[in-house]
Amino acid sequence: MATTTVPKQIGARVRRKEDPRLITGASTYTDDLKLPGMAYCTVLRSPHAHARIASIDTSGAEATKGVLRVVTGRDVQEAIGGLPVAHKIEGLLEPPHRVLAIDEVRYVGDGVAAVVAEDPSTARDALERIEVEYEELEAVVDVEKAAAGGPFVHEELGTNVAFTFPFEAGDVDGAFQDAPVVLRQRIVNQRQIPFAVEPRAVAARFDRGHRKLEIWSSTQIPHLLRTQLSVMLGIPEHSVRVIAPEVGGGFGSKLNVYAEEALVGHLARELGRPVKWTATRTEGFQATIHGRDQLADVEIAASEDGVLHGMRVKLLQDLGAYHQLLTPVIPTLTVLMLPGAYRLRNLQVELKGVFTDKTPTDAYRGAGRPEANFIIERVLDLIADATGIDPIEVRRRNFFPADAFPADTCTGLTYDSGNYQAAVDLLLETVDYDALRREQAQRRERGELMGIGVACYVEICGLGPSAALPAGGWEACTLEVRRTGRVVVKTGVSPHGQGEETTFSQIVADALGVGLNDVEIAHGDTDYVPEGIGTFGSRAQAVGGAALSMALEDVRDKSRKIAGHLLEADPEDVVFDEGKLHIRGAPDRAVGFQDVVTAAYMADDLPEGVEPGLASTRFFEPSNFTFPFGVHLCVVDIDPDTGEPSIRRYVAVDDCGNVINPMIVDGQIHGGVAQAIAQSLYEQAVYDADGQLVTGSLMDYAVPRASYLPSYELRRTTTPTPVNPLGAKGVGEAGTIAGNPCVMNAVVDAVSHLGIRHVDMPATPEKLWRIITERD
Amino acid sequence: MNTSVSIAVNGTPHDSRIEPRLLLVHYLRDVLGLTGTHVGCETSLCGSCTVLLDGRAVKACTVLAAQADGAEVTTIEGLADGDELHPLQEAFWEEHGLQCGFCTPGMIMAAHQLLEDHPDPSEAEIRHGLEGNLCRCTGYQNIVRAVRRAADAMGAASS
Known part of the structure; x- marks a missing residue:
């Protein structure tokens, strides 16, 4: 172990420890697993949006050579419980799933x-030999009609409205009364398909001897999945082991408990053989959660000087056909975040969650907050347009000022820290905004379409206080200094691309003065890491890293005690410094950290009352969420002949608090903005009137390719959070939250002189071409 | 029904009896156990399964293993020279050109082809050349940088 001086790691651009295995093909994703005796599962899926199953004949499949088992819903209804929904919503209707x-x-x-067979192709062949007779029912597709009445997705409920969530703060009627500026706008967040490039996959093995179920799953939440599988399958929780091996992207789509996870577990138990299921891409589109799909009717009351005084928002959330794990919770986050970065005091929201005959919606990168930010940042631009005040100035007039923090929103949140104007100031140092406006005016005279879009954001990260979440918001960490000096961190977060093997190693290296490669970060195995919550809601660093910091503090304290004993000094006088522990003011009276570790395990000369070993397990319970913020700007050119938009420049100023590894933070912003541009310009899940998903493949659903996207210019301000010892806020969703209104404000700005006030996403060339030609 | 194929993969010859409908990607993954080549869409749209077939990048989910009979295949496992990473691998690591890593093997193999065709590519050429490969994590910016870095490294090595 390195005990000499090492560079300070926190804040350094460190290459990722994860990468050597990933760039050489040496990593193991769930579908890479091949267990002895493994059988393969496939699932037959409904081709209809809404139908009664008149009969199912599985005899042809059962007679197929190599088929081990065929099951229908009836066959497994006793053995497997329903799929869970975690929520705290009063009066939520929960039809069986x-x-x-x-x-x-x-x-x-x-x-x-479902079919299980000796090999995947036999299982696929057998699916085609199951005969299902359907009696088609009218499909519930249009969310507004569904909210208004029948037909019903779940007939027994007598309604499609699963819940209503009314919210009111301040004096909304008063704000609208005599308001000089009153505006109305329908704002749609269209349905998105998350598309992690790795399709979902599950493998299971049942150990008959120990009555123990082992599940490998492409999941973001191995520990929550363990608990839910225990409930669904009736196996004691300690007898379920969930392993999330390498996971190929999630974006919220793997923050769930899916039918196949329980089904494959059950089939492995029943057959006594390992079973694996891997989603096809079609299943990735149809049978993995979707995101967004929210319709907002917004009324705005503002003053002539551009100050937002009140909003009324009617929100319809398309839930799809069933609740998945967090389906109804997502739009409630939209309600919370509607004030954005602004001192809005009067807000009335009526949120309805509505069932339709579509794939369930749930958390997709940002999960309710991109929807909110799209609304509020469009609202600010609408006010700017109506009052003739520049959009940046309108924002300044509505910001929480820097001295307002901690700042209470009218939705009951307390923003931990912030300086929104400072982010805007940095943006304006980076971009010559006035020159862009002059250029725009010149181009307009030449008939060219150029738009400048600005959007601020505040997001909820570091999810979060347990009281505010449906399933615990803490995070756990076990830190073990092994007798060789190797440091093992067992974290309850479950990274799948976010790089915590590197950033957590950086934190340990600084705290203990060891080398990055002397640290091993273990995650994603519930037997090896007994407790955790998982990776979502930009929480891994802010909550998981905080638990690690607490455990490190314990180990440092104990190390000081042992060192004090070895040095015959008061532990209070021992200083931990770059891998050595020395007496304050006497650096030569020192012992190496390895000497302390050895003493802890030899245990023949420990101070009185100090136990052998050097390890700590800690749980961190955050006192609040964290609230990163920033401002993005983009310049969009629209081809007046074809309507094709192209992003010429994209500048992002983000503040996620203290940064552990700037390279990784930048990468998160890049990816997040890309997904926002995707929603703004390209992606839309479309159902036809019969409830068929017509964008059910990569031919029809436009996931951006490299040539569709620009390069981004990134800047950063740093406002640490007081919520956790690292001062880090989280960054995973920032780009996605900022990006949609930024791009769309630019698109609208490009055509605003044609009388356009709003354009729905995605701003496709066809849509823009129609706007341009119809106004000509 | 089975057919015989002889395929050299990463320099090692393999003689196998396979089902005629077996795809090259499943031959590599399931028969040879080379799971570094991934299946992301099975419709040749995502590029995760890209390998080199006689030196040219192909999507192994739309090539039959039987079509590779007599050919040489290079997968991500065969790109490094022992412990020495290929310049593309080194550049993806250095430039943070990957996050979850799932698309990465295919992306690197596609970039390999790109640099063969364009040893000194512009940003636009890189973006165009990688159009057959989807990444959801990186927004492509660091992938573009990585390919450019690899081009510089390979150009310096060959000049």
């Missing part, structure tokens, strides 16, 4: 039967 449909299917992709 079985792992395979019974009697009725409710979206294209709803599971109907």
Whole structure:
């Protein structure tokens, strides 16, 4: 172990420890697993959006050579409980959600039967020999009609409205009364398909001797999955082991408990053989959660000087056919974040969650907050347009000022720290905004379409206080200094691309003065790491890293005691410094950290009352969320002949508090902005009137390719959070939250002189061409 | 029904009896256990399964293993020279050109082809050349940088 001086790691651009295995093909994703005796599972899915199952004949599949088992919903209804929804919403209607449909299917992709066979191709062949007779029912597709009445997705409920969530703060009627500026706008957040490049996959093995189920799953939440599988399958929780091996992207789509996870576990138990299921890309589109799909009717009351005084928002959230793990919770985050960066005091929201015959919606990168930020940042631009005040100035007039923090919003949140104007100032140092405006005016005279879009954001990260979450918001960490000096960190977060093997190693290296390669970060195995919550909501660093910091503090304290004993000094006088522990003011009276570790394990000369060993397990419970913020600007050119938009420049100023590794933070912003541009310009999940997903493949659903996207210019301000010892806020979703209104404000700005006040996403060339030609 | 194929993969010859409908990607993954080549869409749209077939990048999910009979295949496992990473691998690491890593093997193999065709590519050429490969994590910016860095390294090595 290095005990000499090492460079300070926190804040350094350190290459990732994860990468050597990933760039050489040496990593193991779930579908890479091949266990002895493994059998393969496939799932038959409904081709109809809404139908009664009149009959299922599985005999042809069962007679197929190599088929081991065929099951329908009825066959497994006793053995497997329903799929869970975690929420704290009063009066939520929770219709049954079985792992395979019974009697009725409710979206294209709803599971109907499953086959297990000796090899994958036999399992696929056998699926085609299952005969299902469907009686089609009217599909519930339009969310507004669904909210208003029948037909119903779940007939027994007598409504499609799963919940209403009314919210009111301040004096909204008063704000609208005599308001000089009153505006109305419908703002749609269209349905998105998360598309992690790794399709979902599950493998399971049942150990008959120990009555123990082992599940490998492409999941963001191994520990929550363990608990839910225990409940669904009736196996004691300590007898379920969930392993998240290498996970190929999640973006929220793997923050869930899916039917196949329980089904494959059950089949492995029943057959006594390992079973694996891997989603096809079609299943990735149809049977993995979707995101967004929110319709907002917004009324705005503002003063002539551009100050937002009140908002009324009617929100319809398309839930899809069933609740998945967090389906109804996502739009409640939208309500919380509607004030954005602004001192809005009067807000009335009526949120309805509505069932339709579509794939369930749930958390997709940002999860409710991009929706909110799109609304509020469009609202600020609408006010700017109506009052003739520049959009940046309108924002300045509405910001929480720097001295307002901690700042209370009208939705009951307390923003931890912030300096929004400082981010804008840095943006204006980076971009010659006035020159861009002059250029725009010149181009307009030449008939060219150029738009400048600005959007601020505040987001909720570091999820979060347990009281505010449906399933615990703490995080756990076990830190073990092994007798060789090797440091093992067992964290409850479950990274799948975010690089915590590197950033957590950086934190340890600084705290203990060891080398990065002397640290091993273990995650994603519930037997090896007994407790945790997982990776989502930009929480890994802010909550998981905080738990690590607490454990490190314990180890440092104990090390000081042992060192004090070895040096015959008061532990209070021992200073931990670059891998050595020395007496304050006497650096030559020192012992190496390895000497302390050896003493801890030899244990024949420990101070009185000090136990052998050098390890700590800590849980961090955050006192609040964290609230990163920033401002993005982009310049969009629209081809007046074709309507094709192109992003000429994209500048992002983000503040995520203290940064552990700037390279990784930048990468998160890049990816987040890319997904925002995707929603703004390209991606839309489309259902036809019969409830068929017509964008059900990569031919029809426009995930951006490299040539669709610009390069980004990134800047950063740093406002640490007081919520955790690292001062880090989280960054995973920032780009996605900032990006949509930034791009769309630019698109609208490019055509605003044609009388356009709003454009729905995605701003496709066709849509823009129609706008341009119809106004000519 | 089975057919015989003889395929050299990463320099090692393999003689196998396979189902005629077996895809090259499944031959590599399931028969040879080379799981570094990934399946992301099975419709040749995502590029995760890209390998080199006689030196040219192909999407192994739309090539039959039987079509590779007599050919040489290079996968991500065969790109490094022992412990010495290929300049593309080194550049993806240095430039943070990957996050979850799932698309990375295919992306690197596609970039390999790109640099063969364009040893000194512009940013636009890199973005165009990688159009057959989807990445959801990086927004492509660091992938573009990585390919440019590899081009510089390979150009310096060959000049």
